[in-house]
Amino acid sequence: MLRSLQARLITAAVLVLVLCALLAALGSYRAAITEADEILDAQLAQLVKTLLFLSQVNGGRAAGDIGNGLQSDHSYTTFQIWQLKEPGPGGVGVYLSNPADTRPFPRLMLRSGDMDNQRSFDRKDGFSQAESDGRTLRVLASTSADGVYRAIAGQDLRDRREMAEGIARSNVRPYLLVLPLGILALVGLIYQSLRPIRRLTLEVSSREPTHLAPLAISDVPKELVPLIRALNDLLQRLQTAMEYERQFTGAAAHELRTPIAALHAQLDAMRLAGDKETRIRAHQQASATAIRLARLVNQLLTLSRFDAESLPSGHTTDLAELARELCQDMGPAAIKKDIDLSLHALTARVRGDEDAMRILLRNLLDNALRYTPKGGRVEVSVGAMDGMVRLVVADSGPGVPPQRRAALGQRFNRLDQMDGTGVGLGLSIVLGIADQFEGRIIFGTGLDEQGLAVTVEFPGSGEAN
Secondary structure, three states: OOOOHHHHHHHHHHHHHHHHHHHHHHHHHHHHHHHHHHHHHHHHHHHHHHHHHHHHHHOOOOOEEOOOOEEOOOOEEEEEEEEOOOOOHHHOOOOOOOOOOOOOOOEEEEEOOOOOOOOOOOOOOEEEEEEEOOEEEEEEEEEOOOOOEEEEEEEEHHHHHHHHHHHHHHHHHHHHHHHHHHHHHHHHHHHHHOHHHHHHHHHHHOOOOOOOOOOOOOOOOHHHHHHHHHHHHHHHHHHHHHHHHHHHHHHHHHHHHHHHHHHHHHHHHHHHOOOHHHHHHHHHHHHHHHHHHHHHHHHHHHHHHHHHOOOOOOOEEEHHHHHHHHHHHOHHHHHHOOOEEEEEEOOOEEEOOHHHHHHHHHHHHHHHHHHOOOOOEEEEEEEEEOOEEEEEEEEOOOOOOHHHHHHOOOOOOOOOOOOOOOOOOHHHHHHHHHHHOOOEEEEEEOHHHOOEEEEEEEEEOOOOO
């Protein structure tokens, strides 16, 4: 099977060209055969008319054999002239055709030397075939208007066929001579027409992996423009992804460097501690650092997944039921800090992947519980209004000043929070998930005129509640 587009085009075009040429040659050949037969029949008819005319003018006085038939390179013609009766009404002669000729009627007046004396006068007028001296003849017989003379002319069918085929071959020969030239011209045109594809292939294959500049659209066939635009769009996305990857890798390396160095220092302090109390304190610090490091790695993996994948959007999720489930799961953490965790939820379905929505809500709850002091409050509400589903997580923690809320969601930005367990990625993950499902996030003041309230609005799924 041919995998090359150029080979396919050339093969298909050559096959079509050869087939068309063969059909045209065959049609021309058959048309030439038919035309030659018609011309030769017309020649016979003209000869017969001439013989009849000459017989009437001569008055039947000629008689005998004029020798062999008129011969050419392709065909020869034989003939006979018969006198069926005396000229004049009722067979009474107005004059004697030849007083010395006493042969009875009908009598042979004239013939070519290669036409035998067989009785041909009784042949019906018109075209027919006859055998003569082992040859098959195409014969035309015709009688004069007064019924006195009958002329019969014939042509050898073999010679007629040779002549017709010669004419037909002469008509077909130009097709066969031009066909190779046409094939060469067609191959050249196809090769030339596919040059933009070869140029594009060479340009793409010669690029360095980091060279993601758009491909030029000028001077290319319009059929390639959609492909090049799609490639340029892909290159743009790859460039954006690589740029983010460089930024993400650099920031992640920077963020990992600090807790790893701290963990090494705490382990060294624990190893070199001279008393039990110092070792216990170093162990506690190392454990806290390890927990923060594990959380950072998990958050990085989660964020990397959402950046690299397009989340499925064909599913719907009951955000209220999901909020009940997560509030129940995080209840022990709230009780441990003596935080009042409350939920107000009405059934509200959104278009979005359930796992992604769970991660979004868990990050919001985790941030609220982490930054809310002991004895504080966290309220979660879910509801639908005007075709929008609204999720609000509000706390009574220290909050974020209005002038600094624009920086919320920036990666690895903890806004100088004193809590060392945060890594500055939770809200970044929330923003990424909300963006994929056409959501909108609003930061506002939390409970008791303090704290932080995070509002996430999604388009409703349109399903009945």
